[in-house]
Amino acid sequence: MQRIAIDDLESGMVIARTIIASDGRALLNENTRLNDTFIHRLRLLGVMSVYVKDGLADIEVPEIISSRVRASVSATLNTSLKNFALKKTLDMESMKKLVSMLLEDIITNRNVILHLEDVRSYDDQLLMHSLNVAVFSMMTGFSMGYNEGKLVELGLGTLLHDIGMIMIDPDIIHRRDQLGNSESEIFRGHPEIGFNILRTYREVSTKVAHIAYQHHERFDGSGYPRQLNRKQILEYAKIAAIADAFDNVISDTSSRQGYSANDALTVLRKLGNTYFDPEMIEAFASNVAIYPVGCLLSLNTGHIAVVTSATKINSTRPMVYLICDKEGQLIKPPYAIDLQQCNEVSIIRRLSNQETEVIRTKFACQQKLN
Numbered sequence: 001m002q003r004i005a006i007d008d009l010e011s012g013m014v015i016a017r018t019i020i021a022s023d024g025r026a027l028l029n030e031n032t033r034l035n036d037t038f039i040h041r042l043r044l045l046g047v048m049s050v051y052v053k054d055g056l057a058d059i060e061v062p063e064i065i066s067s068r069v070r071a072s073v074s075a076t077l078n079t080s081l082k083n084f085a086l087k088k089t090l091d092m093e094s095m096k097k098l099v100s101m102l103l104e105d106i107i108t109n110r111n112v113i114l115h116l117e118d119v120r121s122y123d124d125q126l127l128m129h130s131l132n133v134a135v136f137s138m139m140t141g142f143s144m145g146y147n148e149g150k151l152v153e154l155g156l157g158t159l160l161h162d163i164g165m166i167m168i169d170p171d172i173i174h175r176r177d178q179l180g181n182s183e184s185e186i187f188r189g190h191p192e193i194g195f196n197i198l199r200t201y202r203e204v205s206t207k208v209a210h211i212a213y214q215h216h217e218r219f220d221g222s223g224y225p226r227q228l229n230r231k232q233i234l235e236y237a238k239i240a241a242i243a244d245a246f247d248n249v250i251s252d253t254s255s256r257q258g259y260s261a262n263d264a265l266t267v268l269r270k271l272g273n274t275y276f277d278p279e280m281i282e283a284f285a286s287n288v289a290i291y292p293v294g295c296l297l298s299l300n301t302g303h304i305a306v307v308t309s310a311t312k313i314n315s316t317r318p319m320v321y322l323i324c325d326k327e328g329q330l331i332k333p334p335y336a337i338d339l340q341q342c343n344e345v346s347i348i349r350r351l352s353n354q355e356t357e358v359i360r361t362k363f364a365c366q367q368k369l370n
């Protein structure tokens with residue numbers, strides 16, 4: 001499968017991954033063949049990119065959070081956030097239940113790694129972002145050996161880390177990349193607003209409120225609102241900052257398609273020691289696929305392979321299909337090998353997007369001929 005920008009979608013392409021709306025409904029199901037009406041609808045909903053099948057590795061990719069739980073959590077969170085916007089109260093018990101549901105999947109699927117970035121519509125941004133930041137943070141906490149109590153605290157604070165945004169003019173939030181000084185000042189007020197909201201709830205600890213307060217602070221003291229530094233920032237907030245930045249980099253914006261998980265990780269690693277705690281980046285990185293399903297690899301045998309399965313256990317030597325031989329000819333049908341079992345075969349490198357595109361086109365042409 002491959003992630004395609006909305007402008008490059010064509011009738012006849014087949015959806016490879018169900019697109020879920022914020023209320024938990026499926027906007028388009030996997031295996032739906034796109035037509036002009038569907039593409040127009042996606043555009044109206046502000047969906048910037050989708051996964052479509054490409055004939056190379058169109059297999060079910062295991063997910064850390066099952067689509068059932070994701071849909072159910074999205075639906076409840078959506079209602080709760082809308083309710084908060086109107087009545088200014090949050091049902092903290094139902095928020096805790098959502099965190100427990102997410103945590104159960106994270107623990108059950110502890111060997112699953114992150115392969116795909118989710119696709120979302122522009123209006124679902126806050127909701128999907130909150131959910132992802134909670135999941136990425138809890139995954140990181142789990143890798144750092146956190147117990148259940150700490151994971152729930154971390155999950156709750158990160159799920160609500162941007163709650164202060166609800167009190168800010170939506171126009172300022174939508175234009176966050178192009179704000180003037182005074183507007184930027186307003187936007188930068190959201191951590192403190194969030195902190196003031198959360199600390200009024202007796203059923204949550206002060207640490208939960210501080211996640212909202214400190215998630216834009218930076219390791220070197222260059223963040224906001226209080227320019228705290230490495231020693232002063234709460235550990236939970238350091239994790240939240242990484243998860244928050246990662247989700248922002250992988251998300252589509254009105255001006256660019258989101259980065260792949262791997263490229264986003266490279267960006268974060270470059271900011272280790274300045275913006276983020278490098279040890280925590282590595283704890284987070286252990287959850288991201290080095291070779292995600294669908295990526296193409298060049299092997300020492302001269303073959304080109306596509307990754308078909310990778311978990312935390314075999315992330316450096318995944319299961320692959322050999323798709324091109326040494327001469328660059330397509331292998332028909334592709335031949336499966338488990339790199340864990342073939343010590344003589346090693347990965348030289350991951351092919352670039354351009355190289356992958358050339359092979360995808362070759363593959364698509366051949367399928368049309370058959």
Ligand SMILES: [Fe+2]
Pocket residue numbers: 161162190215216
């Ligand atoms: Fe924020």
Ligand SMILES: [Fe+2]
Pocket residue numbers: 129133161162244
């Ligand atoms: Fe955020």
